Amino acid sequence: MKLSVIISNRNDVAMLAVTIRSCLEELKPLGPDQSEIIICDNSDKEIFAKLESVIPPPYIKSGQVKLLRQDFPCLFTARETAAKAAKGIYIACVDSHMLIGRDMFKDLVAFMDYHSGDRLMGFAHAPINWAHQHESRSKHDRDMSKSELGPWGKAYSTARPITWKGMPWICRREWFFESLGAYGALSQHRLSWGGGDMHIGIKPWLLGFRNWAVATSPGIHIGPFPKIDTPVGDPNSAIISKGDGYRYRLWSNSGNGPHAIGFLVSCYVLGGEPMMLRNKAAIQERFGRYIDLDKWWEQAKVYGKDEKAWLDERKVTTFEKLLESKPWDP
Numbered sequence: 001m002k003l004s005v006i007i008s009n010r011n012d013v014a015m016l017a018v019t020i021r022s023c024l025e026e027l028k029p030l031g032p033d034q035s036e037i038i039i040c041d042n043s044d045k046e047i048f049a050k051l052e053s054v055i056p057p058p059y060i061k062s063g064q065v066k067l068l069r070q071d072f073p074c075l076f077t078a079r080e081t082a083a084k085a086a087k088g089i090y091i092a093c094v095d096s097h098m099l100i101g102r103d104m105f106k107d108l109v110a111f112m113d114y115h116s117g118d119r120l121m122g123f124a125h126a127p128i129n130w131a132h133q134h135e136s137r138s139k140h141d142r143d144m145s146k147s148e149l150g151p152w153g154k155a156y157s158t159a160r161p162i163t164w165k166g167m168p169w170i171c172r173r174e175w176f177f178e179s180l181g182a183y184g185a186l187s188q189h190r191l192s193w194g195g196g197d198m199h200i201g202i203k204p205w206l207l208g209f210r211n212w213a214v215a216t217s218p219g220i221h222i223g224p225f226p227k228i229d230t231p232v233g234d235p236n237s238a239i240i241s242k243g244d245g246y247r248y249r250l251w252s253n254s255g256n257g258p259h260a261i262g263f264l265v266s267c268y269v270l271g272g273e274p275m276m277l278r279n280k281a282a283i284q285e286r287f288g289r290y291i292d293l294d295k296w297w298e299q300a301k302v303y304g305k306d307e308k309a310w311l312d313e314r315k316v317t318t319f320e321k322l323l324e325s326k327p328w329d330p
Contacts, residue, residue, distance in 0.1 A: 002030055195261070257299075
């Protein structure tokens, strides 16, 4: 099998249904029996009970769509569980609330096939866009000149190395586990949302691999949406939206530790305390309402200790030398 699409799902139902159908449409060019979709769900139990009803039955029966269950919340372990069950040579990761760009999977697979002899190949990325933006606003990478949580760059019209970005990405399944070490400390400790894309995006550079931009259609991220159990407007009026809430997009109860703890852990693993300090202001500005950095500073180092030792034994460059050399610049 050529490609396995992996999806971690947490409390998405309607949007997951849209994503699955979009994936199925864009997997057709790969040919019969050359692709699969593996969903690892870590939703609340009442949400999980509804999921199979939104997946077209013929695809469940044929095995092209597989639904796995994880009984605890954690994005990183859910993605790893889906990847471990994958049969494809390549794994491609998308969120559970996305539209897949025309020929995106086809182009990503073709890029990986063309570079199959490149032993330095890490991740290849389609650009990402958001449902409310024009396609010209698509993005391919992050600016790392001041901090790793710097602003988005742009999308590129030709293949070229990039710093890092989140999904949609593709890589060799074997490489993801054996060379990269997957999500490492973030999955080992089942941490809450935050830091995963930066973590697996910078590790390839430290280990001697390269990340690439692929000139293809963007994956379009849908949402976020407002909570549906929050009163809208005058609480005395009849216009009040009620429901069970859109908890996934609020990232509540998504793993151990506070929201965004993974950014702090990732900084320690990748570059030690100097990298933690380099990114402290950016993390504080963006996620300070969720995490007390001073309180969790030492605990983040405890979480990252084992993987940092693993990475220090294998990396071919330091984080400081990486920033100095900027191998992604043309």
